[in-house]
Amino acid sequence: MTQARVLVVEDEVKIAQLLREYLEKAGFAVDALARGDQAVEWVRRHNPDAVLLDLMLPGMEGTDVCRELRQFSQVPILMITARSEEIDRLLGLELGADDYICKPFSPREVVARVKAVLRRSQLKPAEGSALKIGPLHLGRETRRVCVADQPVDLTPTEFALLQVLMSRPERVFTRDELLMQVQGYDYAGYDRTIDSHVKNLRKKLGYHGIDDAIGSVYGVGYRFQLPEPPQPHP
Structure with missing residues (x-):
């Protein structure tokens, strides 16, 4: 069985070594970089299975690395930083990161998070091979989402979220x-x-014309809303 390959982008040598040690013990192949401006081209060339990305890096900040990676790759990204303010967490997630880990952290927790995000990216299909609601099509086996045959690029977390919501239309999830x-x-x-x-x-x-599919239920959560049937003309 091929080892999953994890790229660690971290400029603090002791932290990078600690992460490498625990990840390798867990069975991962690990590569490490200390500069943000090296990470984008490295991912383009080597296509790792997951990226652990520090926020504060020399050469290019982690947020900029994340933004550039999302231009061409949906590799799972876990951001690691000492900055724990909510605005920093939200910024990383909104740029396309799949998870966010604050320093100081437990190395075992990081390993668990990496395993969790890889499980999401490699999930086998549940019952049925596809979900289709209106022009929106989600292929469980292919892990592709299309709107009227136009592909929609989603991160593993976004795909998993859409799959849960589409599996039970109109059901409110907290x-x-x-x-x-x-x-x-x-x-x-x-x-x-x-x-x-x-x-x-x-x-x-919304970029593909699906504007109101995911509805908010104030104080509770979200649901996938079925499109309204066309109203007959008077």
Whole structure:
């Protein structure tokens, strides 16, 4: 079985070594870079299975690296930083990161998060091979989403979120339910994570003309809204 390959982009040598040690013990192949401006081309050339990306890096900040990676790759990205303010978390997630880990962290937790995001990106299809609602088509086996045959590029987390919502149209999911079903673990009360992923998903679907598919239920969560049937002319 081929080892999953993880790229660690971290300029603090001790932290990079610690992450490498724990990830390799968990069975991953690990590469490490210390500069942000090296990461984009490296990912383009080597196509890793996941990226652990520090926010504050020499050469190019992690947010800019994340933004550039999302121009051509949907590789799972986990951002790591000492900046724990909510605005920093939301910025990273809205740029397309799949997860966010604050320093100081437990190396075992990082390994668990990497495993969780890889499970989401490699999930086997559940019952049925596809979901189709109106022009929106989600292929469970192909892991492709299309609107009227036009592909929509989603991160693994966005794909998992859309799959959960489309599987039960009109059913209201709380943020906690979505966190558990999409992320696979509890975020210790940080439920704004789901809000950021929903915002990104709405933006991408809206670009293809699907503007109102994901509805908000104030104080509760989200649901996938079936399109209104056309009204007969009087």
